[in-house]
Amino acid sequence: MIRVAVVGAGLVASHYAAGLQRLKRAEIEPYGVPLAKFKVIKDYVEEEVVSAYDVDANKVGKPLSEVVKRQLEGVVPVPPDVPDFEVREGVLASSGAGLDKMFPVRGRDQKLPLKEAVEEIAKEFKSDNVNVVLNLISTEPAEPFGDEGKLAKALERGEVSAGQAYAFAAYLAAKDSGKPVAFINLIPTPLANDPAFVKLYEDANSLVLGDDGATGATPLTADLLEHLAERNRKVRYIVQFNIGGNTDFLALTIPERNLMKEKTKSSVVEDILGYDAPHYIKPTGYVEAIGDRKFVAMDIEWITFNGLVDELIVNMRINDSPALAGLAVDLVRLAAALLEKGVKGTFYDVNAFFMKNPGPKEARNKARIKAYYDMISALRELGVIVE
Amino acid sequence: MIRVAVVGAGLVASHYAAGLQRLKRAEIEPYGVPLAKFKVIKDYVEEEVVSAYDVDANKVGKPLSEVVKRQLEGVVPVPPDVPDFEVREGVLASSGAGLDKMFPVRGRDQKLPLKEAVEEIAKEFKSDNVNVVLNLISTEPAEPFGDEGKLAKALERGEVSAGQAYAFAAYLAAKDSGKPVAFINLIPTPLANDPAFVKLYEDANSLVLGDDGATGATPLTADLLEHLAERNRKVRYIVQFNIGGNTDFLALTIPERNLMKEKTKSSVVEDILGYDAPHYIKPTGYVEAIGDRKFVAMDIEWITFNGLVDELIVNMRINDSPALAGLAVDLVRLAAALLEKGVKGTFYDVNAFFMKNPGPKEARNKARIKAYYDMISALRELGVIVE
Amino acid sequence: MIRVAVVGAGLVASHYAAGLQRLKRAEIEPYGVPLAKFKVIKDYVEEEVVSAYDVDANKVGKPLSEVVKRQLEGVVPVPPDVPDFEVREGVLASSGAGLDKMFPVRGRDQKLPLKEAVEEIAKEFKSDNVNVVLNLISTEPAEPFGDEGKLAKALERGEVSAGQAYAFAAYLAAKDSGKPVAFINLIPTPLANDPAFVKLYEDANSLVLGDDGATGATPLTADLLEHLAERNRKVRYIVQFNIGGNTDFLALTIPERNLMKEKTKSSVVEDILGYDAPHYIKPTGYVEAIGDRKFVAMDIEWITFNGLVDELIVNMRINDSPALAGLAVDLVRLAAALLEKGVKGTFYDVNAFFMKNPGPKEARNKARIKAYYDMISALRELGVIVE
Amino acid sequence: MIRVAVVGAGLVASHYAAGLQRLKRAEIEPYGVPLAKFKVIKDYVEEEVVSAYDVDANKVGKPLSEVVKRQLEGVVPVPPDVPDFEVREGVLASSGAGLDKMFPVRGRDQKLPLKEAVEEIAKEFKSDNVNVVLNLISTEPAEPFGDEGKLAKALERGEVSAGQAYAFAAYLAAKDSGKPVAFINLIPTPLANDPAFVKLYEDANSLVLGDDGATGATPLTADLLEHLAERNRKVRYIVQFNIGGNTDFLALTIPERNLMKEKTKSSVVEDILGYDAPHYIKPTGYVEAIGDRKFVAMDIEWITFNGLVDELIVNMRINDSPALAGLAVDLVRLAAALLEKGVKGTFYDVNAFFMKNPGPKEARNKARIKAYYDMISALRELGVIVE
Numbered sequence A, B, C, D: 001m002i003r004v005a006v007v008g009a010g011l012v013a014s015h016y017a018a019g020l021q022r023l024k025r026a027e028i029e030p031y032g033v034p035l036a037k038f039k040v041i042k043d044y045v046e047e048e049v050v051s052a053y054d055v056d057a058n059k060v061g062k063p064l065s066e067v068v069k070r071q072l073e074g075v076v077p078v079p080p081d082v083p084d085f086e087v088r089e090g091v092l093a094s095s096g097a098g099l100d101k102m103f104p105v106r107g108r109d110q111k112l113p114l115k116e117a118v119e120e121i122a123k124e125f126k127s128d129n130v131n132v133v134l135n136l137i138s139t140e141p142a143e144p145f146g147d148e149g150k151l152a153k154a155l156e157r158g159e160v161s162a163g164q165a166y167a168f169a170a171y172l173a174a175k176d177s178g179k180p181v182a183f184i185n186l187i188p189t190p191l192a193n194d195p196a197f198v199k200l201y202e203d204a205n206s207l208v209l210g211d212d213g214a215t216g217a218t219p220l221t222a223d224l225l226e227h228l229a230e231r232n233r234k235v236r237y238i239v240q241f242n243i244g245g246n247t248d249f250l251a252l253t254i255p256e257r258n259l260m261k262e263k264t265k266s267s268v269v270e271d272i273l274g275y276d277a278p279h280y281i282k283p284t285g286y287v288e289a290i291g292d293r294k295f296v297a298m299d300i301e302w303i304t305f306n307g308l309v310d311e312l313i314v315n316m317r318i319n320d321s322p323a324l325a326g327l328a329v330d331l332v333r334l335a336a337a338l339l340e341k342g343v344k345g346t347f348y349d350v351n352a353f354f355m356k357n358p359g360p361k362e363a364r365n366k367a368r369i370k371a372y373y374d375m376i377s378a379l380r381e382l383g384v385i386v387e
């Protein structure tokens, strides 16, 4: 069994929890789970959600099953066996600002110093025997620390983001128990891209994967740009609009949060093309009626042979949260398998395929199709994929 | 110098001839020439068009420069140094039917038996010291022969297509002179996919590359499908419409010619996905006012995680002929380089990237992005790409 | 009560029958029923389906409710009170050819001369007290007769299409009973555009409305073209692709049936622009997995001020059959109201809004938005719309 | 002759000035000039640009012909007879803020009190015998005054926007000379929607038309929404993105300016549908490489009959400035003709077709196709359109 703590009991977490049970019950095919057709040494039926954390007062203290049902109502059937332990109170840390415009917030650090709250959560991770932490909280503003000293001091002063706080808690749990933990960071906060965290995890024989799950338009853009680059077509510009109606999009109407996404989304252009083609790529707006099936529009122009100009327009309707939940199903078992194989710190070959901003810091984006084959080889070599 | 015979003095040939001169004059950047950023042992400035063949009575006997100017008027500037030798009369063979609805036709085989006409052309290739033949004639109905005996007999009876006739002439020239020739087949006629031709070329230390140049929507579809397959998304269906206003689209309104394209275009679906997703992929129509900048519309639906359905719509405006001409620039020098390195028969690693239906027969399509990296490695290993 | 006979128990008929009951039960809002917000002297709750005809052996003899349920399964909930009388056997007439590739066919005219079969159906219309016949059979090849003599003779010889046969039966019923009948022709067969039928209906104080219900891309195209025409933009070309997965699209893969649609769809271009802009407009293909939610792609280029070129691309996903069923809800009550007001022959003001090829013959398409306001005025003047 | 003063010598003004000369020379057809096919009592060949005003230090003092050539270089040929008088210095008024990030600014009100600068310009309009003023300055933040007293006081204090200042100058010129002047306000500043200005113009037997020229996506949206409303389809949401690379889009990256556009663009939704469907409609971004041919993406979902959901996606590439210039060609002659017919204040029937936010204040948007026919009738009745 792989014991999973879910941080952020939102839409992605709900699709993960419900979808996992549906997979176990064979109610659905494992579509959207990239490596489902390979034999991985850990099967996804071994995954089990053992705890969940949130700061939305409407979720904290409620059974997870109820929280999931409320969010997936009318979208997909929720099986009866989604766990019904209570969602625990998390921490707000320095990144709570603005959330209260969306829902009533509460966090342990409203009563305790942040550092103590973090240590409390670390103890819970430890006593729950958590193997993998999935970070699925709202996008937050955050900067990398670079070295562990600075991080430690910031934590003293309560000046780390919530994502950084949970990552630190997971590290503490591993350090303390001597049992490795994997932290999967699916949000833009730089963790796998922060040498401070990578170093800490290495010290604890643990693993941080990240940052920001690559679903939807960004990995497709990577492959489209690679397609153009391989034909030496010169990109004149690229425009990408995203609009949705889930609370993630709502949170992104807060400018500092939006900026975090814009960064991870835009990095792809220069990484792949080798030059910084003019671009506009960011979450563009929120319209509640669109729901979780976001609308994406993209326009790319390039110069082809003999100086002429071609154009490509892409429009998509994407179920935003299930896409990431499907990746999470694979990432959890991969993380568990990698820990078993003794991998620690972070692991670029997996990040490069699964993440928008793959760590470590020095690493860059590459075309996803290439990243895929490189990852498969690496996983075979390690014995994580067999057959 | 690489001496090139162009068969079919149409729009692609015109962009090739004019673009090549513009490249030599540094009037344009080598955009659309895939390997321009690599150091290949043959440079494209070494390419030189030394003869051209056609069966359009309005082109035969006219200076190539004039034919090119007429076709590129108002599209791109045509430099003064496009060669002005006269376009020679080609052969109609068994595939002339229907062409006369588009233009007045004439071919040597109206006066001579086809076999003699082919031998005549072989002599011309020989005396012109042709290194590479570019096949750019109108799409034609044609079936593979499978073995050389059948091909020889069919030629006796005059029952080969024009593309097959030219490929045979090039083989004869090589055989006879002892100097290898490369035949680059950019149209759907199965040549690199016909064991008969591959065998003949091998015997003559020569090379046939093909079939059907991969430009526009087909290679993009390959990469999009690969993108979906790698995430284990289940494709519900794929629809692809193509409409244009050049004479190639006009020719494709003739049902048997259309079928040839549908085959090479559709093969991609099962080759990449591993299952035959419902699809509609073919050149759909002709509207003259669209000109050479074709319109493509694509719709793909797939099942994502948790059983939900996503949708991707692609619209493109693509300059059809320059795209293929840009590939031709690279293919000519690659073919010359491969001959120099002693490669013969056909060469899958190049076909897989450059062709819609890559030969040899047993070979399948793969995602273009993967094909690209595999090709680069293969070419480095052979010493064709250096640095 | 308005007593309705439905001819063709397919998808549109099913949405009509089920949707009508859902409207009566107030389970749905009258969205897609154009005049729902006006007070019309006949309410749609007065409509009642009293008989249905088909030639699909899998439908004939089955309760209508069962036939409806089978076709709407998984699409919309079917209320329990859809009538469960048995679907009657219709006639194949001269237009049955090709249908047997889609389903096993049977028709009264396989045993009886067509004329007698038609008279039999006329008797049924009469004894059922049918007020309105809705023609919803598969698209069929058919030519107008022009005068009643020719029509009468063709009927003798069995050389009329099925649509024409039903329209004649309805006329006979009216003539015979002295009670007016309205025939609403929602398929391309020229009936309201055939002076022969208009004359007959006039003689019987009856009404034929048609031809070919205007749903989906065609009326939108009309409005888009009008939009351009009003700004004096010069349309360079217009391309419109339609692909679907319902049996209507399947039937349209039969070339003669496709041609019928192409005609009614293309007429809009010259009618609205005043010149015949180059165009490609037709149902393009069939892919079953698309189902009833068809995919439409459109590309229009025009010349704007100062000689520059603009472009508009439209992509749609449209539930094909409900769109027509919603129009039928209004047309039935309008037809009943018009009969009450003594209108006979055909009625252009209603046709111009609701039909792709509005009768009578001399009449032309106009922008739908204009047709709408003209229709509202005309209906107010007649006292059909009150308040 | 109709003597025109152009305020704002930007891209639209350049297309107007150059296009007008090309029309006079019959180098282009009057495409994009809506009423070109009607006989209007004033012909556009009578229009003549007699002065121009700007605040860009790179334009002020330069010959208009030079300013036009610089802006249209590589876009359209500029005829030799564009007037070469010098562009005059305008006023910055309260709306200059932020412009200096785009270009070096200068205005008479940097040296003079605003009121005196306005009087100076009024004198120039008068001595130049200006009949029509075209307001084409950068979008600016501005609020309506409501009554003339407030406006007069604000002017004393220098607290009016530049658009309001020019409109006041034109009024003064008319008042003073006794000769009516028309002010055509093609930007969002509420002038025809401000009772204060309408009253002043009425007093001076003059005419203010506005506000904000209706080109591109907004009038198309109006017609699309009307199309849906007429079928009683319930709009679930509408999303519209606009991105361009001209200085107008650059100016709209300044939030207060953007808000002005968002208002005029969004007003269309409730005006036409009768309810405020959820929407996101605004200029979204600036990417210089896109140039003046902006990219628009739109997504609309609605509920059709039987509760099902349809979707429409629109993508456009529109030459932004020529579109407005083509309208200006008509508006100038219509304004002159209306003055001749004694119309004063403002004129809704023309505004409703040509403007995004048609004045007067109480008036609302209507479908453009309807507005078109209503306008034609009104103009015929007044004798402005003859035949």
Ligand SMILES: NC(=O)c1ccc[n+]([C@@H]2O[C@H](COP(=O)([O-])OP(=O)(O)OC[C@H]3O[C@@H](n4cnc5c(N)ncnc54)[C@H](O)[C@@H]3O)[C@@H](O)[C@H]2O)c1
Pocket: A007, A008, A009, A010, A011, A012, A013, A053, A054, A055, A056, A059, A090, A091, A092, A093, A099, A136, A137, A138, A139, A140, A162, A163, A186, A187, A188, A212, A213, A214, A215, A216, A246, A247, A248, A320, A321, A322, A323, A324
């Ligand atoms: N395809 C995708 O949906 C996708 C892709 C990449 C990344 N992401 C990221 O995944 C995250 C989750 O997305 P979602 O759609 O589930 O969003 P969501 O808004 O539905 O869920 C976020 C949850 O996190 C909770 N939360 C916020 N701050 C918290 C804190 N300090 N501690 C604990 N809980 C906290 C919120 O209350 C909410 O329940 C977002 O950051 C999003 O940017 C999503």
Ligand SMILES: NC(=O)c1ccc[n+]([C@@H]2O[C@H](COP(=O)([O-])OP(=O)(O)OC[C@H]3O[C@@H](n4cnc5c(N)ncnc54)[C@H](O)[C@@H]3O)[C@@H](O)[C@H]2O)c1
Pocket: B007, B008, B009, B010, B011, B012, B013, B053, B054, B055, B056, B059, B090, B091, B092, B093, B099, B136, B137, B138, B139, B140, B162, B163, B186, B187, B188, B212, B213, B214, B215, B216, B246, B247, B248, B320, B321, B322, B323, B324
């Ligand atoms: N992007 C592309 O344009 C593209 C991509 C893949 C393949 N192709 C193929 O390349 C070929 C050329 O395309 P094009 O756009 O130049 O078409 P084109 O119609 O402009 O040119 C074809 C030329 O071949 C000539 N021709 C026809 N039959 C001949 C014969 N028997 N002998 C000699 N000449 C003959 C015609 O007269 C014409 O001049 C077509 O078969 C097309 O399908 C094109």
Ligand SMILES: NC(=O)c1ccc[n+]([C@@H]2O[C@H](COP(=O)([O-])OP(=O)(O)OC[C@H]3O[C@@H](n4cnc5c(N)ncnc54)[C@H](O)[C@@H]3O)[C@@H](O)[C@H]2O)c1
Pocket: C007, C008, C009, C010, C011, C012, C013, C053, C054, C055, C056, C059, C090, C091, C092, C093, C099, C136, C137, C138, C139, C140, C162, C163, C186, C187, C188, C212, C213, C214, C215, C216, C246, C247, C248, C320, C321, C322, C323, C324
């Ligand atoms: N939006 C739309 O769906 C739309 C718009 C305009 C016109 N139409 C027309 O409406 C008609 C019905 O569309 P549909 O989607 O319901 O198609 P469908 O194929 O589902 O139904 C047609 C039915 O007619 C029956 N039929 C065929 N020939 C018959 C005959 N001779 N007598 C009696 N029944 C016969 C078939 O068996 C079938 O049950 C088609 O002709 C279509 O072109 C549809």
Ligand SMILES: NC(=O)c1ccc[n+]([C@@H]2O[C@H](COP(=O)([O-])OP(=O)(O)OC[C@H]3O[C@@H](n4cnc5c(N)ncnc54)[C@H](O)[C@@H]3O)[C@@H](O)[C@H]2O)c1
Pocket: D007, D008, D009, D010, D011, D012, D013, D053, D054, D055, D056, D059, D090, D091, D092, D093, D099, D136, D137, D138, D139, D140, D162, D163, D186, D187, D188, D212, D213, D214, D215, D216, D246, D247, D248, D320, D321, D322, D323, D324
């Ligand atoms: N389709 C369209 O292009 C369109 C449609 C509707 C409205 N508009 C409006 O028309 C206006 C002009 O558009 P454009 O594309 O020509 O923009 P532009 O940026 O090219 O030109 C604006 C010009 O106004 C000048 N200007 C700014 N403030 C001024 C002032 N106080 N006095 C005098 N000149 C001043 C600028 O220097 C510039 O030369 C904009 O407000 C735009 O929003 C344009």
Ligand SMILES: [Mg+2]
Pocket: A193, A357, A358, A359, A360, A361, A362, A363, A364
């Ligand atoms: Mg990195």
Ligand SMILES: [Mg+2]
Pocket: B193, B357, B358, B359, B360, B361, B362, B363, B364
């Ligand atoms: Mg092959």
Ligand SMILES: [Mg+2]
Pocket: C193, C357, C358, C359, C360, C361, C362, C363, C364
């Ligand atoms: Mg007609």
Ligand SMILES: [Mg+2]
Pocket: D193, D357, D358, D359, D360, D361, D362, D363, D364
């Ligand atoms: Mg108003």
